[in-house]
Amino acid sequence: GNSVTQMEGPVTLSEEAFLTINCTYTATGYPSLFWYVQYPGEGLQLLLKATKADDKGSNKGFEATYRKETTSFHLEKGSVQVSDSAVYFCARTMMYSGGGADGLTFGKGTHLIIQP
Amino acid sequence: NAGVMQNPRHLVRRRGQEARLRCSPVKGHSHVYWYRQLPEEGLKFMVYLQKENIIDESGMPKERFSAEFPKEGPSILRIQQVVRGDSAAYFCASSVLAGNTGELFFGEGSRLTVL
Numbered sequence: 001g002n003s004v005t006q007m008e009g010p011v012t013l014s015e016e017a018f019l020t021i022n023c024t025y026t027a028t029g030y031p032s033l034f035w036y037v038q039y040p041g042e043g044l045q046l047l048l049k050a051t052k053a054d055d056k057g058s059n060k061g062f063e064a065t066y067r068k069e070t071t072s073f074h075l076e077k078g079s080v081q082v083s084d085s086a087v088y089f090c091a092r093t094m095m096y097s098g099g100g101a102d103g104l105t106f107g108k109g110t111h112l113i114i115q116p
Numbered sequence: 117n118a119g120v121m122q123n124p125r126h127l128v129r130r131r132g133q134e135a136r137l138r139c140s141p142v143k144g145h146s147h148v149y150w151y152r153q154l155p156e157e158g159l160k161f162m163v164y165l166q167k168e169n170i171i172d173e174s175g176m177p178k179e180r181f182s183a184e185f186p187k188e189g190p191s192i193l194r195i196q197q198v199v200r201g202d203s204a205a206y207f208c209a210s211s212v213l214a215g216n217t218g219e220l221f222f223g224e225g226s227r228l229t230v231l
Contacts (some may be wrong), residue, residue, distance in 0.1 A: 023193075034219075036222075041224075042224055042225075043120070043205065043207055043209075043222035043223050043225050044159070044209075044220075044222040045222070045225045046219050046220070049219070053132055089158070091158060094161070094172075101171065102162055103149050103164045103220075104149075104161070104220055105157060105161060106151075106159040106160075108156075108157065108158030109158045109159065
């Protein structure tokens with residue numbers, strides 16, 4: 001099936017702390033993997049993506065590596081800022097038994113709070 | 117260079133009324149997706165449409181909910197006889213490619229409140 005599991009929040013960190021948000025996915029097919037970010041009152045924006053095993057997506061200091069052996073795509077950042085406070089969603093492409101892949105399946109989201 | 121446009125941004129309805137949510141995809145995008153976001157439940161896929169076709173409606177409730185994406189005009193998500201449990205944020209997304217490596221572009225959402 002299509003499912004994504006990510007760590008529950010809220011995650012509260014101090015500014016400049018190291019961030020990890022765990023994400024694992026079901027191994028059906030060969031999905032692409034994504035991290036989206038949602039700031040308060042807004043829609044989701046793509047943060048980074050990886051389309052095959054061992055690919056590393058990166059953007060704005062965030063990184064995630066597609067690990068097929070552990071079916072994981074953990075989000076990391078070395079030094080977080082107050083402006084990183086948002087909800088982060090891990091996602092994978094959906095797969096259909098008839099082939100093809102359309103749409104995304106999202107995790108429940110992790111609320112990140114960065115304190116000054 | 118507009119992104120995905122959704123309206124209304126906020127909608128209040130009484131139980132039993134109808135709610136219509138509109139979504140204009142990014143210009144040139146022919147794939148539209150609707151998601152519902154409930155507190156504590158994350159983002160749930162509802163339906164995937166291409167122009168004049170419903171490709172996947174596996175996430176849509178069987179009753180009261182319908183969606184369309186006509187040849188001309190925006191995509192419409194219609195909820196008939198709304199109930200309090202329909203209160204949620206409804207997000208539309210569009211893409212130019214059919215998934216896999218295609219990025220979804222999201223609108224800012226329509227927040228439905230049922231009194």
